[in-house]
Amino acid sequence: MIYSGPNQKLNMEYNPSDHPRASTIFLSKSQNDVRDKRKSLFINNHGTSRRKYSSCSTIFLDDNTVSQPNLKYTIKCVALAIYYHIKNRDTDGGMLLDIFDEKLHPLSKSEVPLDYNQHDPEQKQIYRFVRTLFSAAQLTAECAIVTLVYLERLLTYAEMDICPGNWKRIVLGAILLASKVWDDQAVWNVDYCQILKDITVEDMNELERQFLELLQFNINVPSSVYAKYYFDLRSLSESNNLSFPLEPLSRDKAQKLEAISRLCDDKYKDVRRAARKRSASTDNLCGIRWVPAILS
Template sequence: RFHEMKQTVKYGSSLSFPSEATSVDSWLDAIGLEKYKAAFQGFEVQDLRTLTNSRLRELIPADGPRKRWQLARKELGFNLPESSTEPKLKFNSTSSLYINSTISVPCIDEIIFCVSIVIHDRVDEGEQQALVSGRDVANIFPMFDVKQKPLFHQVDTSSEAGIFQTIKSIYAIAKFSPECLVISLLYIERLRSITGILLLTSNWQPILLAAMVVAQKVWDDSSLLNVDFTMICSAYTLKDINSLEKRFLELLEFNVSITASLYASYYFELRTLCEKSERPFTLKPLGDEERRRLEQRSLAFKDELHQQRRWRSGPADVVSR
């Protein structure tokens, strides 16, 4: 029966992978990697939890099967050892958002679509939790309250289409690398994990803007200046952008470093979401050189922020360039 299901479900879809395993051999059979049984001889199911990426490359040298193995392991509920303290990216929406786009490399509309769905889920979760708690949670982090300064007028901030349009409007002018959208989402999830902040209709726009400002500085060689974002979001002055970014970094504890494996976990979750929605996801995974570059640049930026924090008045002296 599982063999039949594998024929109808697209590669990479979590629906094709079991959520439980009684033995490594039977699990490899179920995920279509039976040819690697010999490599995993002697392994117990719990050993899959602590298997590192470097060791996995030795056991499964080919990129395609190795990525399939990693996606399947996530369905068992095992976190990657390298990012065990980071929040896992999960999504619940069955989107009705329609995008009319042609396939390019990469197709930015599809990437924005995926990020929009995740943010919409987070906002739904946040509004429900705020309603249950009965507290005015927006006042806990007033610097992110968008009521006085919305990024864009006449945008429904509670809908998937409104979130999509907001991100698309920023990207259409900023033109930063598509990878910055993945990194932005990663920073937002890290912020939620560290601070417990709820994404709400009243705050997700400034939080997203701050994440984008930081992400493109970490990834892009020729990043935008903070003053450039005042032309994209005219309601915000340079002082507003600097203050927003400074507070965002403080709440992140200046931890902007990203491991290649952590980026990959977010990338594949987004790709799987797109595949479930029967949409193409043409953004390519990072190559070896790009993975090294991401880790080196993000760690260097983190170190720079900490150094400026110790010796100057604050990170805005560096990041508001």
């Protein structure tokens, strides 16, 4: 066990990667920067906005939903969340582990600079790294969200920070685990060696093993936690002017949405009829009682 003592146990109760009511770490780390960006944007643009708004004649929608996120923009948001983790990390650095140290376990044969752990990566650099892995391994947007859940779970469980010297291997380990747990067609460790040609299978196996141990083998992601991370990523994108692309609602898309709505409405009516039928067999001793469902 990594945690010991009452304070650590109390912190576990507020771990966002396990509990849907706890605020995500990346969103809280971005708040100070977001306030500064909003002030600068208001001063430079005099309060004007280029955001598209729906009207009586035109309705704008994006193609990003909690069940089918947009891959490109989800990766951008996850990269932005990782960027804020690194930029606003704790000053004491927390616990450092050799398995994530890029100096001890380089991802390429190129010589690692002496100041490899001194300079924070830019958001674009993080995005390119994540996008390359997702594109080569053909991973889904949902996998990107689970990757962020595992990353924050690691930082919380192991009481460590993600920093310039370890961010690549931490992200790689989170992607490796998420791709195996989430995607139907798992990517093998040897497949990542084809993407990052200078690393060995043994290194990947050890990275996965230690990542799992640090997570205390807790790889479960409740649907409520997944949804929270999805919506917090949307909030992060909005506050950083990284809005998902909006398109006018076409006739075909409106008809599809209407058909889906009608199907859901029919299913809901069937459930109500079935409930009434079951309640009639109780000899009217009690009526129908609707209780809010908790997804997990």
